[in-house]
Amino acid sequence: xxxxxxxxxxxxxxxxxxxxxxxxxxxxxxxxxxxxxxxxxxxxxxxxxxxxxxxxxxxxxxxxxxxxxxxxxxxxxxxxxxxxxxxxxxxxxxxxxxxxxxxxxxxxxxxxxxxxxxxxxxxxxxxxxxxxxxxxxxxxxxxxxxxxxxxxxxxxxxxxxxxxxxxxxxxxxxxxxxxxxxxxxxxxxxxxxxxxxxxxxxxxxxxxxxxxxxxxxxxxxxxxxxxxxxxxxxxxxxxxxxxxxxxxxxxxxxxxxxxxxxxxxxxxxxxxxxxxxxxxxxxxxxxxxxxxxxxxxxxxxxxxxxxxxxxxxxxxxxxxxxxxxxxxxxxxxxxxxxxxxxxxxxxxxxxxxxxxxxxxxxxxxxxxxxxxxxxxxxxxxxxxxxxxxxxxxxxxxxxxxxxxxxxxxxxxxxxxxxxxxxxxxxx
Amino acid sequence: xxxxxxxxxxxxxxxxxxxxxxxxxxxxxxxxxxxxxxxxxxxxxxxxxxxxxxxxxxxxxxxxxxxxxxxxxxxxxxxxxxxxxxxxxxxxxxxxxxxxxxxxxxxxxxxxxxxxxxxxxxxxxxxxxxxxxxxxxxxxxxxxxxxxxxxxxxxxxxxxxxxxxxxxxxxxxxxxxxxxxxxxxxxxxxxxxxxxxxxxxxxxxxxxxxxxxxxxxxxxxxxxxxxxxxxxxxxxxxxxxxxxxxxxxxxxxxxxxxxxxxxxxxxxxxxxxxxxxxxxxxxxxxxxxxxxxxxxxxxxxxxxxxxxxxxxxxxxxxxxxxxxxxxxxxxxxxxxxxxxxxxxxxxxxxxxxxxxxxxxxxxxxxxxxxxxxxxxxxxxxxxxxxxxxxxxxxxxxxxxxxxxxxxxxxxxxxxxxxxxxxxxxxxxxxxxxxxxxxxxxxxxxxxxxxxxxxxxxxxxxxxxxxxxxxxxxxxxxxx
Numbered sequence: 050x051x052x053x054x055x056x057x058x059x060x061x062x063x064x065x066x067x068x069x070x071x072x073x074x075x076x077x078x079x080x081x082x083x084x085x086x087x088x089x090x091x092x093x094x095x096x097x098x099x100x101x102x103x104x105x106x107x108x109x110x111x112x113x114x115x116x117x118x119x120x121x122x123x124x125x126x127x128x129x130x131x132x133x134x135x136x137x138x139x140x141x142x143x144x145x146x147x148x149x150x151x152x153x154x155x156x157x158x159x160x161x162x163x164x165x166x167x168x169x170x171x172x173x174x175x176x177x178x179x180x181x182x183x184x185x186x187x188x189x190x191x192x193x194x195x196x197x198x199x200x201x202x203x204x205x206x207x208x209x210x211x212x213x214x215x216x217x218x219x220x221x222x223x224x225x226x227x228x229x230x231x232x233x234x235x236x237x238x239x240x241x242x243x244x245x246x247x248x249x250x251x252x253x254x255x256x257x258x259x260x261x262x263x264x265x266x267x268x269x270x271x272x273x274x275x276x277x278x279x280x281x282x283x284x285x286x287x288x289x290x291x292x293x294x295x296x297x298x299x300x301x302x303x304x305x306x307x308x309x310x311x312x313x314x315x316x317x318x319x320x321x322x323x324x325x326x327x328x329x330x331x332x333x334x335x336x337x338x339x340x341x342x343x344x345x346x347x348x349x350x351x352x353x354x355x356x357x358x359x360x361x362x363x364x365x366x367x368x369x370x371x372x373x374x375x376x377x378x379x380x381x382x383x384x385x386x387x388x389x390x391x392x393x394x395x396x397x398x399x400x401x402x403x404x405x406x407x408x409x410x411x412x413x414x415x416x417x418x419x420x421x422x423x424x425x426x427x428x429x430x431x432x433x434x435x436x437x438x439x440x441x442x443x444x445x446x447x448x449x450x451x452x453x454x455x456x457x458x459x460x461x462x463x464x465x466x467x468x469x470x471x472x473x474x475x476x
Numbered sequence: 477x478x479x480x481x482x483x484x485x486x487x488x489x490x491x492x493x494x495x496x497x498x499x500x501x502x503x504x505x506x507x508x509x510x511x512x513x514x515x516x517x518x519x520x521x522x523x524x525x526x527x528x529x530x531x532x533x534x535x536x537x538x539x540x541x542x543x544x545x546x547x548x549x550x551x552x553x554x555x556x557x558x559x560x561x562x563x564x565x566x567x568x569x570x571x572x573x574x575x576x577x578x579x580x581x582x583x584x585x586x587x588x589x590x591x592x593x594x595x596x597x598x599x600x601x602x603x604x605x606x607x608x609x610x611x612x613x614x615x616x617x618x619x620x621x622x623x624x625x626x627x628x629x630x631x632x633x634x635x636x637x638x639x640x641x642x643x644x645x646x647x648x649x650x651x652x653x654x655x656x657x658x659x660x661x662x663x664x665x666x667x668x669x670x671x672x673x674x675x676x677x678x679x680x681x682x683x684x685x686x687x688x689x690x691x692x693x694x695x696x697x698x699x700x701x702x703x704x705x706x707x708x709x710x711x712x713x714x715x716x717x718x719x720x721x722x723x724x725x726x727x728x729x730x731x732x733x734x735x736x737x738x739x740x741x742x743x744x745x746x747x748x749x750x751x752x753x754x755x756x757x758x759x760x761x762x763x764x765x766x767x768x769x770x771x772x773x774x775x776x777x778x779x780x781x782x783x784x785x786x787x788x789x790x791x792x793x794x795x796x797x798x799x800x801x802x803x804x805x806x807x808x809x810x811x812x813x814x815x816x817x818x819x820x821x822x823x824x825x826x827x828x829x830x831x832x833x834x835x836x837x838x839x840x841x842x843x844x845x846x847x848x849x850x851x852x853x854x855x856x857x858x859x860x861x862x863x864x865x866x867x868x869x870x871x872x873x874x875x876x877x878x879x880x881x882x883x884x885x886x887x888x889x890x891x892x893x894x895x896x897x898x899x900x901x902x903x904x905x906x907x908x909x910x911x912x913x914x915x916x917x918x919x920x921x922x923x924x925x926x927x928x929x930x931x932x933x934x935x936x937x938x939x940x941x942x943x944x945x946x947x948x949x950x951x952x953x954x955x
Contacts, residue, residue: 140717141820141851163719185661198669199638206913210949214909220818222635222850222890224624224673225898225905226932227914231637231669240665241913252719278581281602281693283758313762320759370661374579403580404660430662447663453653456920457665463916466947476664 074118095211108177114435148179185235193285203247295350365436547619553895587618624673626891725849809858915942
């Protein structure tokens with residue numbers, strides 16, 4: 050251990066090796082190591098590999114609740130010093146950044162050139178590019194701009210033994226070799242550590258507006274959602290919010306369907322008109338129109354609703370994935386069940402994509418456990434993203450079963466045969 | 477296994493009509509759209525069901541014969557060519573659209589469904605399958621998945637990978653898996669994402685849930701004519717930089733204009749050095765404003781004329797000219813070599829200038845018809861295959877184009893894939909470590925290299941060898 054620490058200090062400087070870092074889900078790391086760049090990071094991973102210790106990569110640490118606790122005997126590899134822009138060609142609408150850059154900093158860099166990366170991860174001031182890719186976290190505007198799956202055009206990684214490799218490039222269309230970007234997105238750092246990422250960028254829209262429609266009943270809310278889906282409108286986000294109305298909309302009914310329109314001014318106005326009248330036909334009890342700062346503030350708040358960083362001690366966060374047409378039934382099940390068990394429930398759902406984040410609270414741990422069980426019986430793809438350690442232990446945190454697990458284990462074995470990367474947490 | 481026994485067994489699996497074994501008939505399968513690389517399969521089998529595919533795969537594994545999946549054979553890199561013999565497994569009889577699920581925005585297809593026919597089928601529902609390669613009237617969705625194909629409208633709608641929710645695939649041991657169904661975040665790795673674009677080397681896709689894209693409310697098409705390709709290229713760079721987002725930005729140069737003029741009677745002025753096809757779509761509101769801004773950029777870059785295609789018929793004619801331009805090349809030369817490469821979009825004008833120089837250096841005409849908005853070039857080198865010197869110069873010119881592209885920060889394929897044609901160029905872009913990571917992924921799916929061997933990985937750096945090298949602890953330089 051002393052030996053390992055001095056080797057790490059020799060690589061990154063003693064000031065960047067921390068002895069008593071906070072625990073990850075109750076598991077204390079041997080140390081936290083903060084390399085300055087990808088070369089140092091690769092060297093750190095190689096040394097950890099030689100010493101036979103695991104590596105838990107961490108950006109902002111906002112999603113360390115995800116997955117199982119790491120197996121003991123690991124270092125925490127902090128990427129936040131890798132926070133530079135490597136290449137930015139505004140006129141090409143592409144950027145290459147280091148993995149430890151926060152989404153907030155990236156957003157500010159791009160805004161200066163009228164561009165954006167609409168990934169909308171929660172807690173952007175701390176969430177890093179590497180972390181949002183590794184977790185594959187989505188945001189409301191996946192509807193309009195798709196997810197990191199379609200915006201990531203190149204990636205650089207450090208593999209389990211410190212080997213460096215890359216895939217993709219700095220062009221927006223590329224089939225040169227296998228699409229390794231897809232492999233690393235959402236792999237929770239279990240295959241390789243992302244050290245750099247290249248993105249295709251989107252011009253910031255000339256106009257934007259929120260049409261927030263309040264409802265008393267889910268059926269009415271979904272009648273609006275279905276009407277939008279059946280139209281030729283092109284909103285960039287349609288969120289179903291239950292018990293979690295963002296600032297500015299608190300006074301409204303228990304349910305809000307928040308629609309975001311972006312694009313040319315005339316197109317945005319068309320969305321405002323059409324969605325408002327659709328909402329009236331769907332028996333909305335109120336329609337609020339937001340622009341400019343209030344619009345921005347509402348979406349920042351909605352983005353944060355899926356955060357798993359700061360939980361109440363009696364809180365659990367689930368992510369439910371289903372076919373889009375089943376979402377109405379899924380959220381109805383979720384709220385009926387919460388009602389029956391007298392649990393507090395908040396939902397933020399990507400209404401046209403079949404994805405819902407559920408935040409459930411109860412002082413009764415057994416009630417939370419029963420809730421998870423009961424919902425899982427009806428909906429197989431529910432991930433228990435965050436909750437009390439006792440509750441996660443032994444639970445099916447990745448849904449009823451991971452499909453094609455054999456094949457995934459073969460991939461894991463090819464990439465990390467010694468099981469050193471995020472050991473015990475995912476595949 | 478002796479060939480007659482193999483053929484008998486295959487006939488037992490797929491029926492008499494599902495096996496092509498006659499040597500003359502087999503000759504039609506000796507190449508795909510890449511006529512420079514040829515090879516004959518021992519036999520071609522045309523299954524109709526997933527179960528049959530699985531039985532064929534198990535038989536091939538037992539006999540130690542490679543399997544080459546093939547759709548319509550329109551690929552341009554030899555990806556569907558049996559370079560090392562073996563069994564070719566054609567999707568031609570797996571051509572059913574099985575279910576349109578509008579509520580979930582998805583359609584279930586067999587791999588042999590023709591891309592264009594799928595979109596035509598979806599039209600009455602108000603949808604399309606967005607990837608639209610130029611070969612869409614012949615190419616199959618299975619081929620699109622294998623190559624992660626593009627097309628003009630990928631500029632706005634993304635390439636095939638953005639339109640596949642999940643595939644059913646037969647693996648090398650004959651087992652059948654589904655990688656997804658349209659539920660947005662199933663747990664585990666993104667197998668759909670890595671299978672798409674794997675060029676038939678992971679397994680045989682036997683069905684797929686594909687994404688439905690709603691047809692836009694309104695579409696506008698204009699054709700801007702320029703005295704030379706530099707003006708058209710600069711226009712594209714500036715349109716992208718200004719943050720406008722057309723649905724398609726396609727360039728045809730003078731030679732291409734000549735060819736399509738003759739074939740489609742477009743009446744494009746022959747003094748035009750380049751035509752830029754611009755399409756914008758979306759809700760009706762705001763489209764004219766968008767088009768106005770794009771048109772202004774055209775005029776600023778010296779456009780000779782900007783012609784709107786006002787009616788649906790006019791739009792169809794312009795698009796037909798663009799999409800059939802490769803076919804029209806037959807008017808100019810007996811053979812063409814289409815080079816697929818992508819550069820960052822600001823490098824378009826310079827790269828096109830270099831392509832012109834390469835044409836003069838090798839004394840071969842090069843026509844250009846390409847997806848300018850994505851920076852995806854398609855220089856078409858015109859030559860006569862029977863002329864050995866021209867043959868050689870065509871290969872060298874293609875290599876020259878790829879070199880220039882890479883120097884400009886580009887890559888070796890934007891939408892056609894690597895196959896055989898580009899496999900030896902892979903080392904220009906990728907280190908041994910990069911290739912070894914790809915090989916590791918490949919080995920997880922197909923450990924014995926049963927599916928489409930000899931593709932993608934450079935000659936002499938086979939997939940198995942790279943993966944073994946990696947397992948033995950390959951430690952590369954940190955780049």
